[in-house]
Amino acid sequence: MEKKVPFNLDTYDLKEELDRLRGKVKKPNILIAGATGSGKSSVVNHVFGRDLTKVAAGEPVTRGIHQFMSDDIAIVLYDSEGYEIGSARQQAYADEVIGFVEKAQTKEVAEQIHLVWYAINASMKRVTPLDRALIKQLNEATSVAVLLTQIDQVDLDELTALRNELADVVPEQAVFQVSVAEELLHDPELRAHLDWERLVTWSVEQLDQSLQEGLLMEVHAESEAMLKLKRKKANRIISGYVASAGTAAAVPLPFADAIALTPIQVTMSVHLFRYWGVKANDDMLKTLIGSTIIPQIGRALSKTILLNVMKFFPGANAAASVINATVASGITWAIGLAINEVAYRNAMDSSKTIEQLLNSDFGSLFEQFMEQNPVTKKKA
Template sequence: MNSFFSEDDLKNKFNKEFESFKNNIKSPNVLILGQTGVGKSSLINTIFGQDLANISNIKPETRGFKKYSAPNIPVNIIDSEGYELHNSEKFRDDLSLFINDSLSRIQEQIHIGWYCLSISSSRILPYDIDNLSFLIKSKIPTAVILTQCDNDTPDGTIAERFIQEIKKHFNESIFCFQVSNDVEINKGLDVEKLIKWSENSLSDDNLKLGFLIAQKADLKAKTKRANIIIAGYAVSAAAIGASPIPLSDAALLIPLQTAMAAHLFTIYGLGVKTPEILKSIISGRVVSIIGKSLAGNILKLIPAVGSVVGGVINASVASTITASLGFALSKLAEKAIASGWDGNMQLFDSIFTEENIDTFIKEYQISNKK
């Protein structure tokens, strides 16, 4: 197989594509409100997979609010000081000042609001209803997050009462989502629904993308986006093969597959938290995987070897090769995220192996065999 591209060229392409995709991402501003002890920090950890406050650059905003902005995690959390009943009037004044101030600065505008109510409090206060009304009037898409639902009754009586109370005042203007401090209990609650609502409530596609990348609680949402991306690159590969290319020229697909890998890594958030030296290592690993996969599997990837007519790759073959590689990379990226990958190259190398790539390529081929 002819070599059209040097490894350094492909590494540079991967890095340039990766940076290009990153530069198109916008960070949504998420306002989180709630009384002291309501579980705001636990909610942040649940959605974003880490104690964001501990790794963030903390920027004091208008009185009573702080912005948490972690390097290379595309979301800004605006956290309010927990309010108590005795200073509720002050809190409302601070909230009004903050929202009005943010409206005058495009980069600081609030995109969505999460209003936290603890099940442990057993009731919704008129003050909470007033705050929610204020947020709605301010045209901020707002959801009520019912926290600490592990303290609810087994049949969820308290949460249901809260939900009916919110509906009574706001009909369908505000959605309620139940979450817990317990990982296992959360599996039966509304974490994924909250993520979907949050993404859908963002008005800009690049803000939606930022939220999707930042969240760590719903891998299925990332996979769904990854599948759309893979399908697009498979179509592009088919276009390359529309005029059949010799097997010896199959390397023409590699730049396209390199761009696809960079795109997928961006969606899964792989590489965004690593220093430059590790990014260089990662790009080298990925380029090597793509080259070896294409060179070693181009014939055996396609169950019907006869489809490679006369030693050429047609549109169908080019598309299938690219889609199967994308599927494999996506599956391994999922595994890396689920394993809590944080830049550890030993873990990366144990996941992104030729054997694992081949396994998922074969799985794709079998599941898509006609």
């Protein structure tokens, strides 16, 4: 049997682990299409909270389409230059875009275009035959969201007319009305007419599970609906680590020292912090984990819960300080959910820092999730 070396957080190479994680995250490829001035850049800036075309390095992949990617950005963005409405370039643009997407779809999945956001300026009050033809073709190749942009400039009848023009081109659920006008964004009543949250939810659902995390990481989540979606989707990250904790089996759990973490749970914690965009360098993360999470897990496990775990799971052998796979999975699950909940609370209300929240809430959340877990919950 493999000899177990006690885990040491101080010597744990967080950076190496982060690089490995970063390399593993698959990135969704998103193409932004539509006429010049339709609002493509404004959409990107609003959804991602920053101008990704400025942050990332851009490289032309065709005459008019640029690819923007960076190690620190979890999506790859393709921005097409667009065309002046009515210009001769219009048809050339359509040919270029569909040619690019159709070619991409012949490649391996990682290189395909996973999503298109097609912007139509609602204030133009029409959908051109070229838009219709191009959207139809794109929709046969991949998932296309049609964004009716700048809706602050039109009335409801005009919007309805535009939607009707799209009715035979894309499903109704794939049409989104948006605007970045402050007077709409900041008015609760008017905001209800905007589909920003629905656009993100729909887009996430179009993606393969392995690609969803990248999009959710980059989305600038502010609203409760968006943050809840992010919280829910984190379950997939957590279950990956729960599975590896299970297969690692016979995880040494020196709970007496209150160091109930193994590399699996530390990596999961870091992964979740990154997913939620917690801005902290490696040393800060180590300190956070070491000073806030570990002692609380230790305390929780050493009181009632662990006794119950021991009692009901014969595989958990207190004398040997070794815990069986089922119990290791349960603990990992509870740590993951507790960190996820803390990060969600931090995003909902930034009046407390992540460190304060970890100190005040993590322990009770951990116990609560241990109780809820079908594996580790106490039996009456």
